[in-house]
Amino acid sequence: MDVAWTALALSLKVAAWATALNLxxxxxxxxxxxxxxxxGRNLLDALLTLPMVMPPTVLGYYLLVLLGRRGPLGxxxxxxxxxxxxxxxxxxxxxxxxxxxxxxxxxxxxxxxAVDGQLEQAARVLGISEMxxxxxxxxxxxxxxxxxxxxxxxxxxxxxxxxxxxxxGSIPGKTQTLSVAVYEAVQAGQDASANMLVLITSVVxxxxxxxxxxxxxxxxxxx
Amino acid sequence: xxxxxxxxxxxxxxxxxxxxxxxxVQCVSNSQRIAVFGPSGAGKSMTLKAIAxxxxxxxxxxxxxxxxxxxxxxxINLAPQQRQVAYLFQDYxxxxxxxxxxxxxxxxxxxxxxxxxxxxxxxxxxxxTAFHLQELAHQYPDELSGGQRQxxxxxxxxxxxxxxxxxxxxxxxxxxxxxxxxxxxxxxWQQRLGxxxxxxxxxxxxxxxxxxxxxxxxxxxxxxRQTTWEEKIx
Numbered sequence: 493m494d495v496a497w498t499a500l501a502l503s504l505k506v507a508a509w510a511t512a513l514n515l516x517x518x519x520x521x522x523x524x525x526x527x528x529x530x531x532g533r534n535l536l537d538a539l540l541t542l543p544m545v546m547p548p549t550v551l552g553y554y555l556l557v558l559l560g561r562r563g564p565l566g567x568x569x570x571x572x573x574x575x576x577x578x579x580x581x582x583x584x585x586x587x588x589x590x591x592x593x594x595x596x597x598x599x600x601x602x603x604x605x606a607v608d609g610q611l612e613q614a615a616r617v618l619g620i621s622e623m624x625x626x627x628x629x630x631x632x633x634x635x636x637x638x639x640x641x642x643x644x645x646x647x648x649x650x651x652x653x654x655x656x657x658x659x660x661g662s663i664p665g666k667t668q669t670l671s672v673a674v675y676e677a678v679q680a681g682q683d684a685s686a687n688m689l690v691l692i693t694s695v696v697x698x699x700x701x702x703x704x705x706x707x708x709x710x711x712x713x714x715x
Numbered sequence: 716x717x718x719x720x721x722x723x724x725x726x727x728x729x730x731x732x733x734x735x736x737x738x739x740v741q742c743v744s745n746s747q748r749i750a751v752f753g754p755s756g757a758g759k760s761m762t763l764k765a766i767a768x769x770x771x772x773x774x775x776x777x778x779x780x781x782x783x784x785x786x787x788x789x790x791i792n793l794a795p796q797q798r799q800v801a802y803l804f805q806d807y808x809x810x811x812x813x814x815x816x817x818x819x820x821x822x823x824x825x826x827x828x829x830x831x832x833x834x835x836x837x838x839x840x841x842x843x844t845a846f847h848l849q850e851l852a853h854q855y856p857d858e859l860s861g862g863q864r865q866x867x868x869x870x871x872x873x874x875x876x877x878x879x880x881x882x883x884x885x886x887x888x889x890x891x892x893x894x895x896x897x898x899x900x901x902x903x904w905q906q907r908l909g910x911x912x913x914x915x916x917x918x919x920x921x922x923x924x925x926x927x928x929x930x931x932x933x934x935x936x937x938x939x940r941q942t943t944w945e946e947k948i949x
Contacts, residue, residue: 613769614808616795618822619875627827632812 496688498665499673500696503650506581506669510588510649514596515642517589522600522638523626537601544594552658555587559659577659581667584660588649596638596645603637604630647700651693720745721879721913725765725775725785738762738772738935748905750926751915758935759915763881766913767802768795780878780911801872805884807864809856815867816852819843822875842870862893869901873908880905882914886921898924 525537543551559566559577569575577583607630615625631638653671660667662676670693677686720743727738738758742749751759764770766777768784771792777785779800784793809818813829820830820839830836832853843849846866856864865885872880885901886894902925905912914925922929931938 608808610804610806610808611810613795614802614804614810615821616769617767617798617800617802618871619796619799620822620825621796624825624827628821628829629810632829 495664495668495673495677496685496692499668499670499689500692502581502665502668503670506584506588506652506656507646507649509585510592510652511596511642511646513585513589514593514645514649517593518596518600518641518645519631519638521597522602523604523630525597526601526604540597541594543591544598548591548652548654548656549658551590552587552655555583555590555655555659559583559586579661579663579667581660584652584656584667584669587655587659588652591652591655592645592648595648596641599641599644600634600638603634603641606637607633643700643703647697650696650700720778720780721749721766721911722776722778723762723766725762725772725777727761727765727770727772736935740930740932740935740937742930742937744928746928747909747911748925748927749911749913749930750922750928751913751930751932752917752919752922752926753932753938754917757932759917759932760883762932763802763883763913763915766798766879767800767881768793768798769802782878799875799878801875801877801880803865803868803872803880803882803885806888807856807868809864809867809871811856814853814855815848815859816843818856818867819848819870819874821871838874842874846870861889862897865889865897869904873904873910877910879911879913882912884916884918885914886916886918894920901925 521540525533556578557563559569561567561570561576561578566577569577577586611629611633612625615629616622620628651671652669653675656667656669657672657675660669662668662672664673664676668676670689674686674689674693677683677689722743724741725738729736729738736758738761740758740762751762753759761770765772766779766784772785772787774787775785776783776787776789779798783789783791784798785791810821813821814832816835816839817830817832819842820836823836823838824830830839840849843852846869848863848866848870851859851863851867856867859867865888882901886897889897898921904910905925912925914921916922
């Protein structure tokens with residue numbers, strides 16, 4: 493049973509980091525795509541949505557090619573920081589972040605687009621700086637929509653399998669996340685272990701989905 | 716009570732598809748109560764937004780009380796934040812996530828955080844009392860009636876001692892009975908505070924009560940005569 497709890501702890505750690513990264517990246521990208529007008533905006537949106545439709549193993553392969561020992565980013569990281577991401581839990585974080593990213597930035601973009609621009613204008617005339625307007629008006633009004641996406645992204649990262657396996661492998665206690673452990677347990681014929689892992693995963697996912705449902709954009713916004 | 720001096724000379728052309736709209740407004744006024752009157756689509760809102768800095772004309776200048784807010788020839792274009800004007804939006808644009816008290820105090824808090832709901836500031840309380848909003852101070856905008864919302868918007872606009880009060884169709888969203896009383900209330904506030912006011916409207920009744928210097932706008936141009944309302948009807 494120890495294997496199950498270790499895998500759960502690792503999965504939660506990886507998903508938490510991936511979600512924290514996606515919170516920053518998703519809000520930034522969502523805001524940029526909602527407000528800035530530049531050529532190639534729709535192309536960028538499409539490219540960033542790709543992880544949602546591509547098979548995770550294909551994404552994992554791309555990441556391997558990019559971050560591996562002979563990959564351009566991998567060589568650069570190794571030379572300048574002595575960092576190797578392949579077969580590490582940090583590599584699993586990168587894989588989960590990429591896979592879950594569209595689920596965070598899409599709702600964030602929609603939430604920012606739904607904020608009434610006139611409220612920002614009102615704040616401008618009242619003398620509030622652009623940065624302060626973002627934190628005092630735009631972000632609070634878009635927050636519910638953003639948070640719903642962030643929770644979905646968290647569940648997606650928690651359940652990530654394909655890309656994680658490609659990038660981080662399946663080292664028990666080191667990179668073997670919950671979903672990878674399920675696969676290994678079934679392959680090895682350890683039914684009790686598999687049942688336990690599946691049960692834990694299901695409960696965590698249901699709890700997060702219920703929370704996301706409560707936050708879904710419904711009634712307006714205060715409190 | 717110093718008289719407002721407005722020196723406005725702006726040009727702008729907007730295109731959408733094959734249609735284009737040209738705004739050409741020129742006006743010098745010492746009046747405390749300027750009303751810009753005209754049908755919708757005449758360019759009234761654009762003119763008012765240009766004064767507030769929410770819309771940038773192609774060329775010309777805008778001076779208010781001797782301050783240059785915009786001058787295309789000199790390359791001056793102050794941000795809305797620096798213009799020290801107050802703007803009352805047609806549907807008030809109250810912040811839905813903030814209480815009445817926080818809305819009124821919004822412009823006084825300059826940092827990255829909104830005023831706290833429980834903190835009381837003398838200036839904010841003063842305006843809440845003046846507009847009979849004390850009882851509603853902890854409520855949110857969607858819990859208020861139209862007249863109450865307008866009072867909140869006015870209090871929020873006046874709390875930072877603006878150099879001028881810009882009003883975009885201030886009574887259009889109110890029912891007729893309320894319109895009459897709010898018009899009266901605004902007129903009294905304007906006189907008491909001596910804050911110069913520029914109002915845009917398509918309602919002749921607004922012009923009659925609140926317009927001293929009346930500009931009539933049609934298709935982006937000022938109608939030839941710039942007169943007071945009395946001269947116009949007399």
